[in-house]
Amino acid sequence: MRNRNAAPRKRRRPAQGAGSPRRPRRREGGGYARGEHTRRRLLDAGIELFAELGYERASTRAIAHRAGVSLPALQYYFGGKEGLHRACAEYITADVRARLEPAAKRVRTTLGRDDLTRAELLELLRAVVEPFLEGLATERPESWALFFARAQGEQNAAFDAIFQQIGGRLLTLVMEIIGRILGGPAAGPEVAIRAVVIVGQLTLVRRARSVILRALGWPDFDGERLQTLKEVVWRGIASSLG
């Protein structure tokens, strides 16, 4: 049923390499309300399916279908699969970053003081770490955290954006606080490594979810168990800085 005509058509390569993100030719002037709506639906469906299946296995058809729009709409608004993936990353990133900003500001102003006690510094660290941990484990649709975790494992282009906007910011904050606690040089390897380990423990909660549950024989995280988890992780962090 395919290739009905005997004369072989000229083989066209895709206009742009499959891997490289394409510049969407969105409107310059006014935006149509309807267009913004389907754009948004594609974003939501993309986040869900990328999180469920990972980048490769989430087909553009499945995404378009879940969004309730036709396939070319995806190309139209995001230039292609990779463009959509990147857009999803930026969408999530912007929100999380906004929620991280108040803590960041508080840290910077507080660190201006010279007379901070160890307890105060620990409390500051906790104020940064705890909401992040909570957000990873429960807050926001589950697909967000899963999307996050997938992107990290898959080393996508989206990962760079996520790291810069969130991971890097969080890491910088933690490094500044830890540097004060440990008293050493703020940019030295000691401080950096310990900061990475701490931040890593947070993301661990999501990544090693199945491992943890299996090791504990728990069916799933309910509210109380999550509380236990947070408590134990935090105690470990605090005492490792003693």
Next chain:
Amino acid sequence: MRNRNAAPRKRRRPAQGAGSPRRPRRREGGGYARGEHTRRRLLDAGIELFAELGYERASTRAIAHRAGVSLPALQYYFGGKEGLHRACAEYITADVRARLEPAAKRVRTTLGRDDLTRAELLELLRAVVEPFLEGLATERPESWALFFARAQGEQNAAFDAIFQQIGGRLLTLVMEIIGRILGGPAAGPEVAIRAVVIVGQLTLVRRARSVILRALGWPDFDGERLQTLKEVVWRGIASSLG
């Protein structure tokens, strides 16, 4: 150039579902030397490419090509892509498990004693943890650790085998030691969570490799920097148990 004949052929579905592993019909009696050789080359190529690209993006053609054999050889020896992937996991797993076994035996005999000091218990923990960390960071071809990390992120069927054989074993060892150190109930949530966090820190070295390097501004892990990393990670673990 395809579908030359006008009469449409009967559409056959694959004999077995694409997802399910197929039973390889290997020889019963004697094994041909040549066959074992290409089988081995397929395993090596599979590990490399699965590690480099992940399960989805590593095509059977690319694997066969790198192995220097023809495509059907993969089906012949492993029954399909999934079969090869599982075989790769088992191949790596068997080796790592063998290298983990001596430490495991040592732990079990040592834990039989009742008069262990905290220092002795910590030393025991280090004896288990350090080789594993070393192995993840440098030892064996890099592709092994990468294959390992990918399987975890992708939640493949291979992950179950790996977890049972290695992750689970290591976790059990660490839990036993930590239980003694903390003095609490050996199977309680406290012990389990802290064990998971510790083991997670080890695998973090591989998974968050790029993040660590970026945060530190290092180009790569050389010998000395690896030493620093091990030292800092261990100090964090030890003092978190204080």
Next chain:
DNA sequence: TCAATTTTCTATCAGTTGATATAATTTAGT
């Protein structure tokens, strides 16, 4: 040497993928 078995290769299959051309439809500004 010769038959039986094991192993390899060529050619092709049917399905899926991301992407595009093109036309129809809707929207906004006038």
Next chain:
DNA sequence: ACTAAATTATATCAACTGATAGAAAATTGA
């Protein structure tokens, strides 16, 4: 209402995917 731009939908495309059929070649044991 009319036009131009924006948006959506249909029908394909070419490449790639894992897998198979079937014959050829190589290896073994007699």
